[in-house]
Amino acid sequence: MRRVLVPSDGSANSQYGVRHVVNEFMKNPDVDIHVLNVQGPLSKRVAQFTSNRVQMEFLQERAGKALEPARQLLDRYGITYTVHTEVGDKADCIVDAARRLRCDRIVMSTARKSSLVRLVEHSVTNQVIARTTVPVEVIAGDAASSLERVGIPAGIGASLLGLALAVN
Secondary structure, three states: OEEEEEEOOOOHHHHHHHHHHHHHHHHOOOEEEEEEEEEOOOOHHHHOOOOHHHHHHHHHHHHHHHHHHHHHHHHHOOOOEEEEEEEOOHHHHHHHHHHHOOOOEEEEEEEEOOHHHHHHOOOHHHHHHHHOOOOEEEEEEEEOOHHHHHHHHHHHHHHHHHHHHHHO
């Protein structure tokens, strides 16, 4: 049985990966599906005023909401799956979960963005690919917004121009 890890943050783009795994399952149901949501830790300022129990309840609630679209889709097709939630760095948690669960593959979906934007924003997808030995299948989601396609590279260009003017 093949074991697949599907990270899901509840976004519309993350659903592309879930749909891809559903389509594969329909062709060959010999797949053990693990759906993972990673929540970033709360800031130290917030954490100092709340108990660990309250923090974990809050993060579990957020993870549950984020996983709801993936769960609904898998449930609609009667597909058995296991849900995992973790707190920490997204890329590290995905890589660690894939290793710990002995997954054969990670299926991630992502918005279609330029390489420059991915480089600047420290793309979780790029980080996972760089850190794991498990094969990663990347499923293209929706196109990036106009702001992401134009704004970030323009911002980088303006920053470089400002730096060049400051040096001269």
